[in-house]
Structure formats: C-alpha cells, structure tokens
Amino acid sequence: MVDAFIKLTSQSQGRDRVFRATQYACALSVYLLRNNTERKDLVAKLKSLENNMSAGRKLFRLGNAANSIEAAKRTMQLSDRVLCLCLTAANINRTLYFICDNVLWARGVGLIRNIDKERWSLNSSRWYFLSLLMNLTRDVYVLTQLMARRAKERRFKQRMDQHLSENPEVAEVVIPQLDAFLFLLWETLKSNPAVGLDTLKNVCDLFIPLDKLGIYHSSAGVVGFCGLVSSLIGIVTLTHPTLRIKP
Numbered sequence: 010m011v012d013a014f015i016k017l018t019s020q021s022q023g024r025d026r027v028f029r030a031t032q033y034a035c036a037l038s039v040y041l042l043r044n045n046t047e048r049k050d051l052v053a054k055l056k057s058l059e060n061n062m063s064a065g066r067k068l069f070r071l072g073n074a075a076n077s078i079e080a081a082k083r084t085m086q087l088s089d090r091v092l093c094l095c096l097t098a099a100n101i102n103r104t105l106y107f108i109c110d111n112v113l114w115a116r117g118v119g120l121i122r123n124i125d126k127e128r129w130s131l132n133s134s135r136w137y138f139l140s141l142l143m144n145l146t147r148d149v150y151v152l153t154q155l156m157a158r159r160a161k162e163r164r165f166k167q168r169m170d171q172h173l174s175e176n177p178e179v180a181e182v183v184i185p186q187l188d189a190f191l192f193l194l195w196e197t198l199k200s201n202p203a204v205g206l207d208t209l210k211n212v213c214d215l216f217i218p219l220d221k222l223g224i225y226h227s228s229a230g231v232v233g234f235c236g237l238v239s240s241l242i243g244i245v246t247l248t249h250p251t252l253r254i255k256p
C-alpha cells in the first residue's frame with residue numbers, strides 16, 4: 010500500500026517538473042513584460058497561469074512528505090559518513106518543508122483556518138533553504154573528492170603541463186595556483202556532468218528561498234530565470250538518468 014503510493018507520487022515527479030518549469034517561465038515572462046502597457050491582458054493571463062501551476066503542484070505534493078521519510082531511511086544506510094549526514098539531513102529538512110507545504114495547501118482550500126499563513130510560509134522556505142544547503146554541501150564534498158582523485162592521475166598531469174605550456178602568460182601573470190585550480194575544476198566537471206548539473210540546479214534553487222527569507226533580495230526576473238533553469242535541469246535529469254547524481 011505504502012509502496013504503491015510512493016511509486017505513484019514518484020511517477021508524478023515528471024509532471025511536477027513540467028508544472029514547475031511552466032510556473033517559472035510565467036514568472037519570468039511577467040517580469041519581462043511588466044512595463045509593456047499593451048500587454049496587460051497577457052500579463053494577467055500569465056499571472057493566473059502561474060498561480061494555477063503553483064496551486065496544482067501543491068495538490069500533487071501531498072504525498073511527498075512520506076516519500077522524503079523513505080528517502081531519509083535509505084540515505085541513513087550510506088557507508089560514507091559525510092554523504093550519510095548531508096543527505097539524511099537534507100531529506101529530514103525536506104520532509105519538514107513538505108509538511109508546512111501541506112498545511113498551507115489545507116489552509117488555501119479552507120480545510121483549516123486558524124493558522125498564521127505568513128509564519129508557516131516562512132517556515133516552509135526555511136526548511137527548503139536548509140535542505141538545499143545540505144544538498145550543496147554534498148555537491149562540494151563529492152566535487153572535492155573527484156578533483157583530488159583526478160589531480161593524482163598521470164594523464165591529468167600531462168594535460169596540465171600542456172595547458173601551462175600553451176598558455177605561458179597564464180602561468181606567469183595570473184596566479185598560477187588559481188589557474189591550476191580552475192583547470193582541474195573544469196576537467197572534473199567535464200567528466201562528471203551529473204555533479205556539475207546538480208550543483209548548478211541547487212545554486213539556482215537557492216535564489217528562491219534567499220529572496221523569500223529576505224536574506225538576499227533579487228529581482229522577480231532573477232527568481233523566475235533561476236527557477237526556470239533549475240526546473241529544466243530537473244526535467245533533463247529525469248529523462249537522462251545518467252545525468253542524475255547518485256546516491
């Protein structure tokens with residue numbers, strides 16, 4: 010029963026990502042058209058579509074808290090201590106985020122009344138933010154490990170020497186350590202696109218709660234753009250599982 014339920018909601022992941030991409034594409038278009046007086050009708054339609062997407066996603070997300078608890082149970086078994094800690098914490102924070110999200114949904118449809126919407130909304134953003142931070146910590150950890158491994162490869166050392174001899178001005182003028190670091194980072198990302206995509210996705214997502222929590226105010230355009238990019242990456246990783254970071 011629980012399994013079937015979890016399977017159903019994980020299949021709905023694809024739908025959620027398409028809805029999310031639409032939601033942020035609308036937000037971005039509304040921002041770009043904000044000064045266009047002739048397009049007032051279109052802007053109103055886009056705003057309503059954006060709100061509908063957001064409300065629809067909240068309904069489909071009802072089962073996600075159970076999903077995240079299952080995910081937390083799985084990540085608790087990981088043998089790598091850092092991965093285990095980061096991902097379990099991320100999943101617990103995500104569960105709390107979904108609970109807030111469900112409460113907000115229930116209030117939106119009038120099932121419950123006497124709750125402070127603003128406070129629950131802030132809490133929801135806070136848990137989401139923490140979950141993202143944990144995910145980003147995981148990305149940085151995985152990336153540094155991959156870079157350390159790569160730096161030891163003989164083939165990499167040869168390419169590095171070649172890179173430096175082809176760009177002698179870099180080795181002399183610009184800080185050589187920084188150049189070496191960036192070269193190593195670039196080579197590592199190129200051969201592990203899944204890590205790069207996940208990092209980019211998490212960084213893009215970060216702008217949304219940062220703005221909501223008032224930690225860093227970006228424009229509605231930036232939030233719309235970053236949300237759209239991260240949703241598109243989400244769709245790509247769903248259709249191309251090799252580009253999805255594991256575990």
Ligand SMILES: *[C@@H]1O[C@H](CO)[C@@H](O)[C@H](O)[C@H]1NC(C)=O
Nearest residue numbers: 099103137140141144214256
């Ligand atoms: C954190 O990463 C996990 C596993 O990759 C993912 O399921 C989850 O959605 C991510 N959390 C957020 C807030 O994006």
